Amino acid sequence: MFAPFSLGSPAAGVPMQVPNRLVLAPMTTYSSHDDGTIADDELDYLRHRAQTGFGMIITAACYVHPTGKAFDGQWGADADDKLDSLAAAAQAIHDGGSMAVLQIHHGGRMAPSRLCGKVLSASDVKADRPTAETPSPMTEEEIHEVIQSFGDAARRAKQAGFDGVEIHGANTYLLQQFVSPATNLRQDEWGPDGFAFPLAVVDAVRAAVGPTFVVGYRFSPEEAEPGGIDLPRTERLIDALCARSLDFLHVSLGKIDQKSLRGDGDEAVIDRLVRHLGGRLPLMAAGGVKTAADVDAALAHGLDLVAVGRAAISEPDWVACLRGGREPRLKVPSQGHRETCVLPAGLAAKIDAVPGWFERE
Numbered sequence: 001m002f003a004p005f006s007l008g009s010p011a012a013g014v015p016m017q018v019p020n021r022l023v024l025a026p027m028t029t030y031s032s033h034d035d036g037t038i039a040d041d042e043l044d045y046l047r048h049r050a051q052t053g054f055g056m057i058i059t060a061a062c063y064v065h066p067t068g069k070a071f072d073g074q075w076g077a078d079a080d081d082k083l084d085s086l087a088a089a090a091q092a093i094h095d096g097g098s099m100a101v102l103q104i105h106h107g108g109r110m111a112p113s114r115l116c117g118k119v120l121s122a123s124d125v126k127a128d129r130p131t132a133e134t135p136s137p138m139t140e141e142e143i144h145e146v147i148q149s150f151g152d153a154a155r156r157a158k159q160a161g162f163d164g165v166e167i168h169g170a171n172t173y174l175l176q177q178f179v180s181p182a183t184n185l186r187q188d189e190w191g192p193d194g195f196a197f198p199l200a201v202v203d204a205v206r207a208a209v210g211p212t213f214v215v216g217y218r219f220s221p222e223e224a225e226p227g228g229i230d231l232p233r234t235e236r237l238i239d240a241l242c243a244r245s246l247d248f249l250h251v252s253l254g255k256i257d258q259k260s261l262r263g264d265g266d267e268a269v270i271d272r273l274v275r276h277l278g279g280r281l282p283l284m285a286a287g288g289v290k291t292a293a294d295v296d297a298a299l300a301h302g303l304d305l306v307a308v309g310r311a312a313i314s315e316p317d318w319v320a321c322l323r324g325g326r327e328p329r330l331k332v333p334s335q336g337h338r339e340t341c342v343l344p345a346g347l348a349a350k351i352d353a354v355p356g357w358f359e360r361e
């Protein structure tokens with residue numbers, strides 16, 4: 001897990017070394033300023049995780065267009081006036097020696113109108129949650145504008161000093177809404193089957209950054225709801241993504257070894273995906289990794305990189321603990337967690353506000 005790993009498009013001939021296979025998973029911090037610029041305590045949070053040894057840090061989801069803002073305290077890459085904020089984040093991560101990857105995001109129907117102005121999605125299918133609003137199906141013009149905004153955000157990431165971007169195609173947000181037949185009812189060229197929208201985003205991003213900048217794509221392999229994304233669809237998406245210019249794929253899971261949510265087969269989903277991918281691109285996954293044994297088990301499934309979320313919140317020195325053979329703290333202290341865990345204020349408050357999300361001492 002501590003050996004360097006080579007990423008980067010072989011076609012470009014410039015592989016990029018990730019110092020090790022441990023990745024800080026993208027985690028929204030709810031702490032940025034209202035104008036979408038990063039706060040100092042978020043920089044401290046990133047710098048600390050980088051200094052303690054992650055090979056790669058993927059940032060919190062960063063909205064690419066004002067209509068994509070999905071959370072209070074989310075940060076943005078939607079305009080050139082965010083360049084200083086982005087550069088500060090890239091610098092904080094590089095100060096600690098990690099590879100810096102910006103996660104670029106549009107919330108689609110998960111973005112509330114009070115934050116995003118107009119709620120957009122592939123179709124007018126409302127999310128199944130109490131506060132959901134009915135989205136407007138995107139017009140042709142809006143589709144092209146949002147695709148372009150992903151490219152522009154990636155260009156800003158590069159200008160700001162990041163080493164790469166991760167396109168957020170997971171966790172129910174806009175790109176996933178276009179992939180899923182449950183949320184994309186379109187009959188035009190942007191319908192769910194050809195993956196036209198996510199692929200156009202990938203192409204716009206690559207065109208904006210050129211061949212030697214790392215570009216990854218995160219996806220959720222299944223949706224539990226009837227008519228939602230299933231594993232055969234995800235396998236087709238993987239094939240389509242492998243035919244594009246990408247440097248890694250990232251699977252978002254609840255647990256690395258979970259079985260199908262839809263009862264599709266008895267093997268771990270990750271084993272099926274690793275087999276299907278067949279080494280065409282490096283693969284990363286997140287889901288319930290807490291200990292060195294969990295990392296070893298994840299790598300034994302054939303993953304190239306292992307992403308760690310909540311365990312790196314409860315234990316700010318998570319990688320250093322593993323290196324030193326120490327047990328990481330796996331529960332967030334009931335008090336003083338902002339200081340003990342080196343957390344930005346908004347994230348510390350959110351952890352208190354959502355019982356059960358994190359284990360508490």
Ligand SMILES: Cc1cc2nc3c(=O)[nH]c(=O)nc-3n(C[C@H](O)[C@H](O)[C@H](O)COP(=O)(O)O)c2cc1C
Binds near residue numbers: 252311
């Ligand atoms: C506080 C928090 C914020 C998150 N924000 C994001 C995000 O911005 N982008 C994303 O792709 N996933 C996000 N996730 C999901 C994580 O990246 C990860 O997939 C998930 O927590 C499972 O990994 P874990 O079991 O190691 O925590 C978030 C998770 C948490 C706990």
